[in-house]
Amino acid sequence: MKEPHDQDTDEGKSDKSKSERITPQRYSRSESRSSARDDFRVVEDITDMFTEEEELYSEDEDSYIEHLEGSSSSFQDNLESTREPLYVETPAPPAEEAEEEVKKKIPDSFFYDYNELVSRPFVTPDSSIPLHLLTLVHSFGYDSRKRANLQLLDSNTLMYIAGNQLILLDLKTKNQTYLRSSSGGGIGVIGVHPNKTYFAVAEKGSSPNIIIYEYPSLRPHRILRDGCDLGYAYVDFNFNGTLLASVGGSPDYTFTIWLWKEEQPILRTKAFSQEVFKVTFNPEDDEQLTTSGAGHIKFWEMALTFTGLKLQGYLGRFGKTSTTDIEGYMELPDGKVLSGSEWGNMLLWEAGLIKVELCRAAKKSCHRGSINQIMLDEGEVITIGSDGCIRIWDFETIDTADAIDDTGLIALEPMNELQVGKNVKLFSMIKMDEPGNNLWLAQDSCGAIWKLDLSFSNITQDPECLFSFHSGPIQALAVSPLTYLMATTSLDCSIRIYDFASKTPLTQIKFKQGGTALTWVPRLVNYTGAQIVAGFDDGVVRVLELYDPKGLTVFAGRKKILDAEIRLKQVFKPHTTRVTALAYERDGEILATASKDKTVFFFEVEKDYKPIGYITTPGPVCQLMWSPTSHNDSSLLIICENGYVLESPLPTINEDAEDHDVVSYEIKDMKIKYFHFTSVKSKILRSMEIEKRKKLMELKEKEREKRRQQLIEEWGEEGEKMFQEEQAEQGEEVEEPLPEIFIPSTPCQILCGFYSEPGKFWVSLGGYDAGILYHCEFPPYNKDRVITEQKDEPFDFRFLEDAENNPVQAITFSLNQVMMFCGMEDGAIRVYVLSRNDLSLTSMQEYWHVNIHDNSYGHIKSISTSFDDRFLVTAGADSNIFVFNIFSELALEKDIKAKVPLPRFGIETEEMPQDIEDPKAYSIENARKKREHDKLMKEVEEIKAGKREKLKALRNEFLKLLEMNEELPKHMQLKRTDFDLDSKIRAEINRKTTYKIQQAEKELAWEKEKYCLGLMKLQNRFRDSLESDTVVVHAIQSSHKISSYRLLKSSKYSRSRQTSQTDRRLSKMDRLEKEGTGKKDSQKDTGMAVSIPEESIVEKGKKFRPKTLSEIMVGNQIEKTRKVILKAERAQQKILQRKKEWEELLKSKPDDDYEDPKDVQAIKEAQMHMGDFNLKTAPDYKIPEHMRMNAAKKKEELGILDALAHGKKMHMNKCILSLRDLKVAVIEEIQCLVQELKSIQSTLHVSKHIPIPQIPEIHPDEVPERRFQYDEETLLAFKQKLMKDQGETSPQVEQTGSVGTGGGFLRTPTGKDMDLTTRDSLSRSSKASAFSLDLPRFSEFEKTEPTDVELEIAKRDEIKHLYMQQYLSNRIKELIVTFDAELRILRHQKLKLDTQMKLSDLHHVTLFQEMLLLKNFEKQENILQERVNSLNKEEQDMQWKINETLAEMEEKKNEVSKLQEQEKALYAGFQTALGENNKFANFLMKVLKKKIKRVKKKEVEGEGEEDEDSDESSEDESSLESDEDESGSEDDVFDDSICPTNCDPSLFELALQLREKRLDIEEALVEEKKFIDNLKKEYDTLSKKVKIVANNLNAAEEDLEAYQREKQQRLNELLVVIPLKLHQIEYVVFGDIPNDLSGTLVFSNRSLGQLQERILQLHQENVQQQKLNKECRERRKLLIREKREMAKTIHKMEETVSQLMIRKFGRVIDLEALQTLSVNTTLEELKIKKLRKELSNAKEMKMWEEKIAQMRWELMMKTKEHTKKLHQMNDLCIEKQKLDSRLNTLQNQQGNAFQGLRKADIVAKEKVTELIQVQAQRILALKEEIAVLRKKGGLILPPIHPPQQ
DSSP states (O other): OOOGGGTTOOHHHHHHTTTSOBOOOEEOOOSSHHHHHHOOOEESOOOOOOOTTOEEEOBOHHHHHHHHTTOOOOSOSOEEEOSSOOOOOOOOOHHHHHHHHHHHOOOTTOOOOHHHHSOOOEEOTTOOOOTTSEEEEEEOOOOTTSTTOOEEEETTEEEEEETTEEEEEETTTOOEEEEEOSSSSOEEEEEEOTTSSEEEEEEBSSSOOEEEEETTTOOEEEEEOOSOSSBEEEEEEOTTSSOEEEEEOTTTOEEEEEEGGGTEEEEEEEOOSSOEEEEEEETTEEEEEEEEETTEEEEEEEEEETTEEEEEEEEOBOTTSOOOOOOOEEEOTTSOEEEOOTTSOEEEEETTEEEEEEEOGGGOOSSSSOEEEEEEETTEEEEEETTSEEEEEEHHHHHTOOOOSTTOEEEOOOSEEEEOOTTOOEEEEEEOOOTTOOEEEEEETTTEEEEEEOOOSTTOOOOEEEEEOOOSOEEEEEEOSSSSEEEEEETTSEEEEEETTTTEEEEEEEOSSOEEEEEEOOTTTOTTOOEEEEEETTSOEEEEEEEOGGGSOOOTTOOOOOSOEEEEEEEEOOOSSOEEEEEEOTTSSEEEEEETTSEEEEEESTTTSEEEEEEEOSSOEEEEEEOOTTSSSOEEEEEETTSEEEEEEOOOOOSSOOOTTOOOOBOOOOOOEEEEBOOOHHHHHHHHHHHHHHHHHHHHHHHHHHHHHHHHHHHTHHHHHHHHHHHHHHOOOOOOOOOOOOOOSSOOOEEEEEEEETTEEEEEEOGGGTTEEEEEEOOOOOTTOOTTTOOBOOSEEEEOTTOTTSOEEEEEEOTTSOEEEEEETTSEEEEEEOOTTOTTOTTOOOEEEEEOSOTTTOOEEEEEEOTTSSEEEEEETTSOEEEEEEOOSSOOOTTOOOOOOOOOTTTTTSOOOOOOOOTTOOOHHHHHHHHHHHHHHHHHHHHHHHHHHHHHHHHHHHHHHHHHHHHSOTTTOOOGGGGOSOHHHHHHHHHHHHHHHHHHHHHHHHHHHHHHHHHHHHIIIIITTEEEOOOEEEOSSSSOEEEOOOEESOOHHHHHHHTSTTTOOOOHHHHHHHHHHHHHHHHHHHHHHHHHHHHHHHHHHHHTSOOOHHHHHHHHHHHHHHHHHHHHHHHHHHHHHHHHHHHHHHHTSOOTTOOOHHHHHHHHHHHHHSSOOOOTTSTTOOOOGGGOOOHHHHHHHHHHHHHHHHHHHHHHHHHHHHHHHHHHHHHHHHHHHHHHHHHHHTTSOGGGOOOOOOOOOOOGGGOGGGGGOOOHHHHHHHHHHHHHHHTOOOHHHHHHHHHTTTOSTTSSOOTTTOOHHHHHHHHHHHHHHHHHHHGGGGGGSOOOOOOHHHHHHHHHHHHHHHHHHHHHHHHHHHHHHHHHHHHHHHHHHHHHHHHHHHHHHHHHHHHHHHHHHHHHHHHHHHHHHHHHHHHHHHHHHHHHHHHHHHHHHHHHHHHHHHHHHHHHHHHHHHHHHHOSSOTTHHHHHHHHHOOOOOOOOOOOOOGGGHHHHHHHHHHHHHHHHHHHHHTHHHHHHOOTTSOOTTSOHHHHHHHHHHHHHHHHHHHHHHHHHHHHHHHHHHHHHHHHHHHHHHHHHHHHHHHHHHHHHHHHHHHHTSOOOOOOOGGGOOOOBTTBOOSOOTTOOOOOHHHHHHHHHHHHHHHHHHHHHHHHHHHHHHHHHHHHHHHHHHHHHHHHHHHHHHHHHHHHHSSOOOHHHHHTOOOOHHHHHHHHHHHHHHHHHHHHHHHHHHHHHHHHHHHHHHHHHHHHHHHHTTTSOHHHHHHHHHHHHHHHHHHHTTSSOOHHHHHHHHHHHHHHHHHHHHHHHHHHHHHHHHSTTOSOOSOOOOOOO
16 A cells, blocks of 8 residues: 555655665754644754664665555664764755655545555465454453553553454453554554544564554554564653654664654664663653663653754663662653652652652551552552552652652651552553543553552442453463363463353462363263363362352352352372373373373372372473374373473273282383484485475576577587587586584474374474474384483474474364364464374465464463364463354354353262362372381381380389398498499480580570560560550459450540640740730839839938928929919810710711621521521531531541540549559458458457458459569469370479469469569568467466466457457458449449440541541642632732722822922913013913923933833834924924013023923823823723632632532531430331431430520510510600700800800800910920029029038138147247248138139029020010900910920
């Protein structure tokens, strides 16, 4: 078939361009990645970039044209290996570009013809074999170990690969649709387009194709050629589906990116040098890709370089982490990659390095085993592991994970997890397109397809196994001889039964080991065809029975009845390793089994498979075949893998002989024939070459003779000479040497064979000898022949076409032996058509061949026809089982169905035989050998026992001799050492004993450590987690008992409650605020406390000091001023108070729609708490805001519930422990009392004794902590118990046991384990006994006759002792009764608590279910709530912007109005300046109003704004130019540059100046108006956005409300358990309680009573409200009437006040201003200040005068003193007189300093005088002003306050 664009192919052009490299097209990459992601355009220049270890691919143009014509030529003609990247770029000729673009464009409507593409069976040319000899009917297998072999096309169509077929499976109808591969080489991998409209089938073979099929038409749409050498490993579409990435398998590992719509590769390189598992695009960025495989992960990026588009790869470096194969990975949105590992941890890659390794807590791996797939779904990371687990992880935690230490490990726990099942290994998973459900399909590499629900809610469905298949190679297949049933087995330990006619799997059975061989029991043995014999990997053979369970008796409660069931009938183990073959003798009398243990075992069938014996073979057996009925003698053909073939005769059956004395089952006298195959293929090829050369020589001789005759006829004799000359010129041809004879050193494996004639057989071999069927014959039997030296050759062969590297694996014949069916190693079926009964294969020429199983690993293991030759069944190593219709002229019946055998009579009551499950169990031969060995060992033990008896007799005789020696006199006795024959013997025995003990300790050291560790682990697991164990306290007299609660440590919910908001600690800020306020208050208090005493001291000082006149004057002035100011302030406060009252009154005036807040609050409380019992199940139920529940609140409720329950249990446990302590104390007291009672009774006569009460005991379960305490006695007692149980108790142990018999649980304890209480009680009892022993010490004296006094004392003592005896007995009884009463009371309380705890547990279950449900809803609810919050915030932000815009508009409008006022003022001012009748007024006004062009002065703010500025200036210039044009006509009339004559120049200049101002104002107006217009546009835009956001917000709130309603509905579906008593149920029908209580409502009696009371309350309230309403109406009428009268009164009073004001003031004035008039406070303050200053100055002057007087007085005193001294010193010398004179001078100078005033006082006095004068002037002015104010018509009413200084 040709494509539309290859019609005009120019061959000359093709030949011309053969030497040119054609380069694949590349797409152009724009600056933004999003555009490059969406639009890939094809351009001419393409280059491929190859990184490390990559190769350069090139292709000639002619090969490109050939592949368009449908050929499969390679994309690459030359392969160049380079270490560095090599870039090749060849531009296409300009003239050819247009033609290539037209030619390479493929229309979207183009499709290929599937019938021309699909591979067809091969039939020998010119044969009569029909093309449809075999027709595929059904496939029962699934290659579950193939990567990505599970794809979903729609919700009902599943797609997977089965060998050479692609199967489309309808999940509803189970119908299969098949698409064959086009190459016949198999299918490598499949991929589905993101839109599910296309799917890619990447094939295998030589230069395989990728075929893109359209769905659902299944027509081939595109073919991608030459992408790899042998097969594809993985394909993946990008997110948009425009590109396809493929990676090849071994050996090239080519990585190609296709523009698949155009069938063109964009980029190509080598992915890696090892196996690549997977390649994917990054969903967020198509230019990033990732590949992973064996020991590597590689990150790719499409980079646009100067040479073109390249594919650059960066190999991930593992660093410290071990290198691992990476199966699963996932690209994160930010470019990071999350991958799995072989050990189950996740690796987070960033920039080609491992950023962090994720594990679980305690360094547990995320999965046990490798992680096979990682996905991102709905914001959660899903990992699929080979451990059968699916775990959900938090994406944000993984995305933001960072290493915190050198290990690079981060502990992370999954959010949810699902364990699919046991023996499940998940390989891949794909999501189903079912809205509202989170359903997935999973590929299980153990041979299953699962349907999984990952919603993780309380209604989550359990994992459902949709389909179950064999896992791994199918080992054996058997077909029923009676009906259309077949059985298959595999190493997956299962045997499955299929009805291949109706295409139905019937049943399966599983065992511990894998199955390896199968055969259906022939009808001669089991007529119903109901038995199957299976061989297993451990050497066991099982006989299975198949039956139809519908034929059994049906019992009640029986499970669903299947179409067939299979049960074990018999089991035996003839071999030690894998069973490889099973075969029944043609008469059905003998079953032969073969194994890899080189044995063939024979069983007699009639007597329940009685073993006959076995023979050994030279090698592992691979096939058994009994001779057909056409042979005279029955013999067994045994084919061994290592080249040996044996023929065994029928073994003889000895029915009469008993086999008890036979040591082994081996048969040694059988006449077995051997054939040791020797390779003859090289001889065959040599002989074929010789024959070929011989024929060639004959042809050449004929041609020479013909040439000679021709020359002779033409030339006569000269022709003879010419002929000889030609022959001489040609010379003699040198023959090539014949191929050498080659025999492989290791014999090739025999694969299969069959009998042809008696003693003759055919075999097929693998390896070097493949491609030929060999016909062999057994040599005659020779007993003395050495088998290993024997070399036999076949006597005939049949050469198989195209089978040299594809040997025959299995052969079977049709019933009439007309067709021979061969199963090939490459998974193909070959059918040879033979003559009837031609087992010599003489007519073996024509054949039919088709590839069906996988060509790489799908070799056919078994092939068989049905009992009627209508069907052919094949089983391959690729896990596939195919069923074919064999061509027949007879029409096949429709809807045929296999008939399952009916069950035998009594099969349901028949006992199932015991299966052999232990793989190490003895085989039949080994069991017989073991029996003989045991028999021999028994005989040896009997001999040993006899020897021991002799030794015992000798020992007894020796003991008697010792006794006799002891009876002799001492001087005649022998020493004990004299009996020793050799002292070294005893020393050696002791040494050996010590050594053995040490060795035993060493041997048991590991066991000891193991058990110690085990004990520690058990304690950590079971004991350490206990907070309190169960303690049972028993009553003493009654059988009552009470047990404590076994409490674990608090759960995570109660622990989380400790950090909840209700119990959280105060934050730092809260503490600071608290401390701050407290400190402030304390400081205030302390300040007040400190300041008050200081003030009181000052006041006390002032109180007792008399006031001066100046102080009285100042006080009077201050008081006067204060009263005036106080009066004015009162008036002002009164006015303010009145205003405030009016404002409050007006504010308190209710609106028309006013509602009382109390009423609103009451209504709200009534709606929330009173009578509004809306059903939560109602469709219109709206969840109140405060009742909305989430997982956190529910978790807190759980914590509160757990904490309450835990607290109550702990309290009860404490009470029970206290009761136990009380019992211990009671027992101790009773012990003391009993001891005292015994001491008292020892002094009394026996007849007067009363029974001593029994001392109660502590039961073992009352002190459970002692279970873990032990000592040597306890261990010995335990050992004694064990030995008693075994019946082997020795006397020594009995003795030790008697010592420890008192060692009950509460025996009198030793010093090691007795507790303090017991020790105290014993010490007390010992003291009491000591005291009592002191009493009868008088008996030590000699007995004398008692006196009367002594008798009286004894009598009194006896009475006292009798009383004490009775008192102690009553006290003991009282203690016991009191304790029992306490226990019963506490038991009653615990029973009530038990009821509460059960209710708590039920409530806990409900809360936990609700929490799980809320967790599922939490994620979506948070998304909706965040959306509502974001929209709300957005609306608020926009509203704020609108308000801001409106405010700005108002400001701009005010500015515009101001500018307009300025403009008006400018014109008005200029008009005023012109004056009236100015003749130049018009001219100057025109000058003022003229519009002129002005150059704006703009600052250049930056380079980025230059263009905008230039645009604005150009606009302004254009506007000004237009203005000039408009005013151009006026400019022609006058010239404003020159002032006219007689015009005032100042006015002209003023006009010019004002014009500039006017222009400035107009420009400002224009700018402001533009700004206002922009603000209006912005306001309109914001208003529209606000409406949109408001609508979105309403929609989001509705969605949130709907989601809340849905959540509530799901919560309503949960079942809540409420225990009720019968009297609480009031829902009765005709006096009886109905069976169905689903319609009842559970309601509390209290709420019901409140509702009933509420009815009466509402009636009373209704009456009261009606009465109140009537009173309010009357009150309203009265108030309206009073309001009218008050209004009239107010009007009259206002008129009176205005008249009085006119009379007094001459006009109506402001009374408030008049009332606020007061004295000039500044003036009064100055007066007071002046007065205080005068007083202070006077005080200071007085102080100085007093000082002067004091100094004068001192001067006078000094003068007197000095004068006295002068009189006394008259007789002194002249020098003294000089000193006196100087002294007088100094005294005179000191006195002058105080004569007159100081300069500072003079200056201060002058300032005060000036101040007094100024104040006097102000006083006069104020007096004049007051006088003016008192007169009528004064101009100044309010006082003028002078500025305060």
